[in-house]
Amino acid sequence: MKSQLRKYLERHITLSEDEFEAFYACFEQNTYQKKDFLLKEGETCRHKHFILKGLVRSFYIDEKGTEKITQFAIENWWVTNTESFALQKPSNIDIQAVEETTTLSINKVEFEKSLSQIPQLERFFRIVAENMVIAIQRRYGFYMKMNSKIRYEHFVEWIPDFAQRVPLYMIASYLDITPEYLSQLRKG
Template sequence: MKSQLADYLNRYTTFDSEEIDLIFNSLSQKIFQKKEYLLEQYQVCTYRFFIVEGLVRYFKTDSNGNENISIFGIENWWITNLDSFVNEIPSHNTIQALEKTIVLCISKNDLELLYEKVPKLERAFRLITERMLIAIQRKDEIYMKQSSKERYNGLVDQIPNFTQRVPQYMIASYLDITPEYLSEIRKNS
């Protein structure tokens, strides 16, 4: 796990082994079984989660009980509700494991202490956050211009084996189409 985290963080800036040890030792490992919640709606998000193994979904449940999935998180991704985590307010979203998921997590206080001890970690997290926001913006821009079939094919191309790991109705929610229409797209692909 430590080498996996080191490989990931070193994509953003170079950390020596002592810094990696300090970072790794500030994280705690948690295991979530399929359907367990990392974060429930209206709960304050107290961690940033690094997915070592597994798959999660980030979604909001509307007043009619409909789930709207905005993000899937896979191995080597950080996931959190940033607004809730930073501002210590209840989350409007839920994070749920879709399969057995192993995460490394860090609290806000521990992260702030690490920023002081390893200043370049703050730079790494800034870059990670920037890339995440860019990906969200691109998704929104691209999805407005693409057909449902193009969105589905793009998802399949970006994350191989993803459609075997996620139920069809969740993929439909993420793509903002009906499960029936997704079934037609898959049949004709």
């Protein structure tokens, strides 16, 4: 578990052994069963989660009572509600395990302390934030301009793992199409 986080960090920064150990000591390992919530709407987000194993989704319920999935996250991805975490205000989304999920979680106090004590972490989390913004821009700027068939094909090509691990109705929600139409697309 420790080596997985270190390897991930070293994709972008180099930490001394002491720096890494100090940062790692701030984390708590958690395991969530399928359908457990990492965060519920209305709660204040107190943690950033690094996914060691498993799959989670972020979603909200719209005014019609329809579930709208905004994000999936798998191994070696970070998941949080950035607005709730940064501003310490109630979350407008839920984060839920789609399958059994193990995370390393860091609370806001320890996170902020680590950033001030280990300057390289500022750079690392800036890169993580940039990658997250790029993913959001791709989804809303590019993805949503495509027709449903191309969105699905791109989704399967870009993240083939998801198509096997995520129930069809969740993929349909993420792609903003009906499960019935997605079923037709899959049949060809």
